Amino acid sequence: MSGSRITVVLVLIILAFDVSQAQTERQRLEKEKQEIQDRILETQKILSQTASKKNNSLGRLRALNNQIRSRVSLVNAIKGEVTLLDEEIAEDQSIIDAMENDLNALTDEYGQMIYATQKTSSGFNQLTFLFASGTFNQLFMRMKYMKQYGEARKKQVEQIQIVQQSLNEQIVEIEEQKSSKQSLLNEELSENRKLSNLQSEQRSLVTKLEQQENKIRQDLARQRASEKELSDRIDAIIEAERLAALASAVDMSDINAAFEGEKGRLPWPVDQGFVSSKYGKHRHPTLRTVMLTNKGIDIQTTKNASVKSVFPGKVSAIMSIPGQGNTVLIQHGEYFTAYSKLKAVVVKKGEQVQAQQVLGQVLTDNNDVSEVKFKVFDQKTTVNPETWLERKIN
Template sequence: MRVRFKPLLLLVFFLITLLSPADAQQRSSRTRKPKTKAQLEREKRENLNRIQEANRILEQTKQQKEASLGQLNALKEKITVQKKVINNISSEINFIESDVKQTETVVGNMQTDLQKLKAEYATMIYGASKTANSYNKLMFLFAAESFNQFIRRLTYLRQYSESRKRQVKEISRVTTNLGQKITVLTRQKKQKTNLLNAQLNENRNLLTLKGQQDNVVQQLSQKEKELREEVNRRQAAVRKLDNVIANMVREEIARAARLAKSRAAAEGGTAAPISANKVSLTPETALLSSNFGGNKGRFSWPVERGFISQRFGVHPHPVLRNVSTRNNGIDIQTNAGESVRSIFTGIVRAVLEVPPYHTVVMIQHGEYFTTFTKLKSASVSEGQKVDAKEVIGTVYTNPDGTTELHFEIWRNTTKLNPETWLLNR
């Protein structure tokens, strides 16, 4: 007997395997903890501050009459943050809508309870009216057939009177709480209206920004020849800087190897095998290197204000088609005259001029190297020890008004993505 269903089973197994990662991702997104209202408000404040920073940087680039890539990058940053602000407001509106629904439910339930309480109280009043005078009460008591029944009727009259008083207090309490809830509901609805108006204004701002972006792209597109020449110059400069940094790293590796060899000779021992691609670490520098690596994702930015205008790796050109550029670090666009700071304790290994990157400062942290490029000036010298957040210079401002720091991190001879080492913004 021939088995014909085996290919079908293989196809089913393949589909299950193919769909499993997506299903896992969906399950992960469903189980992700939602943000609180306080977190959303904090994020909105942070994003609004980022927009203000981008505005200041954009105004500096606008001082030049002609459109520039720096101006385009600042507009892109504003658009990115603007979208986050809009999404943030949408989440706040969802929170408010949920609160409004809950409050409306509570108000409805309290109104129903109040109606029931009033109806019960009306019944009690009607019953009490039948024994409103002392004669009726006495007749009710002395009509008892026994002394025990007399006591029970007396107790009933007292409890009935106390029950009416409690009912009055309960009606008063529910009425007060209902008024408070209605006030809360009115405030929540007003907040929702304000948020909807804010969202509408932010959407208008987003449309304006996109129009400005399109205008700048159109202006830059008319200078295609100049842009292509600039790309070629930039890529040549990237290769030149890469070679300079690589040579400095190799020199430091060789210097550390010589020190290790001479130290071993002085101690009468034999130096450990030395790698041509790794820094020979002493116990002190090994600890420094370990501390640097252990702080990944927690380093302060090399400038206090700014945004990443160009990221690590290969990316398409923002204007030219079919053109890509490589970045061995990140570029941070910031304000004119912004101070540059070391991100960690280390030793300054080089301060030199590398046209067109102007002043370059390289700091060693054990087997890690941080390089700061496009500095107008440096306030440190070779061999100097620096601490975290210590100012090492100021950023250079281009003729087009763009102030941009180029920042790289290397581990021995390997280039790393600096963005993953810095605090999120």
């Protein structure tokens, strides 16, 4: 096989491999982008509900913050696609350059063959060349030579056609890639404008909320008091349940193992929503000197959203605390999950519930914010619920 033909084969192999790799990466980016866009639509729906009565609320600020994070992620995903296309275009251009070089080399080789044939054939025809053989063996060798030379010319033509076709296909592909890149750049520009508008609204809202510091501090004090009351009651119920299980020597190893096996894969307690307040300590969104401690996560969702159990278990308690709405506490062996800020509950104490069974509806406050607080308790204390729930891309 000639050097040109070897190069052509290698180029085609590399091309097929690169296309497969690029398609895999592009599919991953497309999937990620679609998930982000889904989250944006969810948050937009939640954001529109918080605007129906009062614009100046912490719930609206949290929805705006989440929308901005999602928009930033979307812009970054688009940039990733553009970078990938730039790399593909550069790779394809190098392949086109290699193919053009091979095509020129093959054409030159074919031209030299034709020239050599014409030069050899000048002054006599093929029959004269054959019958001029001195021996039968020489005649046989001349016939074999002519056949091989003819086949070589035919293969050279076929090779030129293969390279030319591949080159044309690659040129079409690179033009499509450039068109896709321009579409993505236009999309990125549009998303950047939307992001800029959201950031402007965010700054304006923060300024307005900072002017309501006294009211926010009073609301925060009431919220902390109601959360402590709820937390104390839940702790007491869990402790009583554990003592009862210990006294009865109930084996909970199987259900404990089953619950632990779902870590990172538990369904969310609501179908739509985002984490508006994370687990643990973090700074207040407008009171910069105030630190908040959250023993669960707050999930902002849509009005009248159904709140569901994340795992099979027994309803240990149903309680109502002013400021926290109704709370459902479910036991899963030595683990517990708590669902607070419900306006209505459709299960009863002692009832066995299944995963994704509806427990009640989310409560909507005076600012049109619909938010459920979700907690997970292990054998000792609360743990970060986000590490137990299936991951959502912001």
